[in-house]
Amino acid sequence: MVRRYSARGLEIKAEKILREWNPDVLDRPGRIDIEAFAEQHARADINWFRLSKDNTVLGLTCFENRPIMVYSEDGETEQIIDGHEHMIILCPSAWDEGGESRGRFTIAHECSHVLLHTAKDLEQSQEGAAPHTVAVNPCVELTDGRKVQDWVEWQANRLGACLLMPKTMMKAAVPDVAEPDEDGDYEIALDGVQALAQLFDVSVLAMKIRVAQLQKEKFLRAYLGEDAQIVGVRQ
Numbered sequence: 001m002v003r004r005y006s007a008r009g010l011e012i013k014a015e016k017i018l019r020e021w022n023p024d025v026l027d028r029p030g031r032i033d034i035e036a037f038a039e040q041h042a043r044a045d046i047n048w049f050r051l052s053k054d055n056t057v058l059g060l061t062c063f064e065n066r067p068i069m070v071y072s073e074d075g076e077t078e079q080i081i082d083g084h085e086h087m088i089i090l091c092p093s094a095w096d097e098g099g100e101s102r103g104r105f106t107i108a109h110e111c112s113h114v115l116l117h118t119a120k121d122l123e124q125s126q127e128g129a130a131p132h133t134v135a136v137n138p139c140v141e142l143t144d145g146r147k148v149q150d151w152v153e154w155q156a157n158r159l160g161a162c163l164l165m166p167k168t169m170m171k172a173a174v175p176d177v178a179e180p181d182e183d184g185d186y187e188i189a190l191d192g193v194q195a196l197a198q199l200f201d202v203s204v205l206a207m208k209i210r211v212a213q214l215q216k217e218k219f220l221r222a223y224l225g226e227d228a229q230i231v232g233v234r235q
């Protein structure tokens with residue numbers, strides 16, 4: 001049975017994990033070196049192969065010694081490689097098409113599978129997939145949230161976001177970009193989101209989602225004052 005984590009539980013878990021890796025990492029808002037984290041703390045072995053013919057699969061996590069099917073660079077030829085525990089495979093297209101920020105999020109997502117899940121969880125979640133491996137497509141459409149696959153993907157996306165944009169760092173960074181309007185409400189305008197995205201080296205979309213997640217938890221209001229209301233990301 002896949003363990004259910006709450007959003008709050010994953011926020012706490014991410015900061016605990018990051019502090020175990022580097023006790024000072026949360027002191028100042030900025031870019032998390034997710035590749036170093038993957039190797040040093042998640043003990044993940046990062047490899048690069050094309051994972052699908054159409055380049056829709058950007059990452060994959062392997063949980064035990066077993067063969068994995070990958071593709072040649074041009075996508076025409078199938079190849080079998082030796083997979084092993086906590087091997088992460090990244091598709092170069094994650095960088096080519098989405099830029100470094102998308103690649104960084106893919107690493108954070110795959111690390112989250114390593115940190116949260118077991119082969120058994122993923123076996124349950126991937127109908128028809130090779131046992132003990134999970135092919136991860138960030139564009140995967142979540143259905144109604146009741147399928148095991150939805151849980152594991154939601155968990156990996158959420159923990160990934162918490163690792164790249166930790167709550168403590170966000171709290172420190174947001175006041176520099178949030179301005180009160182005439183009603184005393186705070187808004188983060190698009191240029192503020194862009195500044196945050198640049199500071200954390202994530203995509204603007206990932207930062208928009210992150211601000212919305214934290215807004216929901218009302219942490220911004222608590223930080224900025226009882227009367228302050230964050231009214232969303234202004235376009």
Ligand SMILES: [Zn+2]
Nearest residue numbers: 136137153156
């Ligand atoms: Zn995934």
